[in-house]
Amino acid sequence: MSRGFVKEEDQEEVPMVPPRADLPEGVTNYVTQTGMSELLQEQEDLIKERDSSEIKDEKEKRIQTNFINAKLGLLKTRIASAQVIDLSKQPKDEVRFGASLKLKIGDQSKPQQFQIVGVDEADIAKGKISFISPIAKLLTNKKVGDKVILELKPKNRVFEILEIEYDS
Incomplete structure (x- = not known):
């Protein structure tokens, strides 16, 4: 459907998610075991926050869920690239x-x-x-x-x- 036929108030806002700490392209994502544990805990906390939202307004809940999912996407990429150093x-x-x-x-x-x-x-x-x-x-x-x-x-x-x- 053409965008001309969609009401402006029905448009989902694209969440503006702050970037994670800078890691230049091509640089290995080294982490300590403590750092990896912190990343995994952050992931767990975000999932809990998303899944336990008490927002009643459907649009607000979708915006919050989209925001948390975007943060989770960045975090999962960082976790997947992490190399724990013993x-x-x-x-x-x-x-x-x-x-x-x-x-x-x-x-x-x-x-x-x-x-x-x-x-x-x-x-x-x-x-x-x-x-x-x-x-x-x-x-x-x-x-x-x-x-x-x-x-x-x-x-x-x-x-x-x-x-x-x-x-x-």
């Missing part, structure tokens, strides 16, 4: 994916803790940085005692690796 098999004396690091940053006297994780797990407030971030790329393959320089304006920042651990 942290117990990472070299204990080198920074690799999943490493928890104690770093001395510049002139700061108190060391900071960070873990290199997947893009969906990254949360700087929790000390988790994405493996594709500039600092994670600089730290990868380094060892305790190594220093790396992150070039920033107006002043470069020096990171010294004090400790490397792999928590499962």
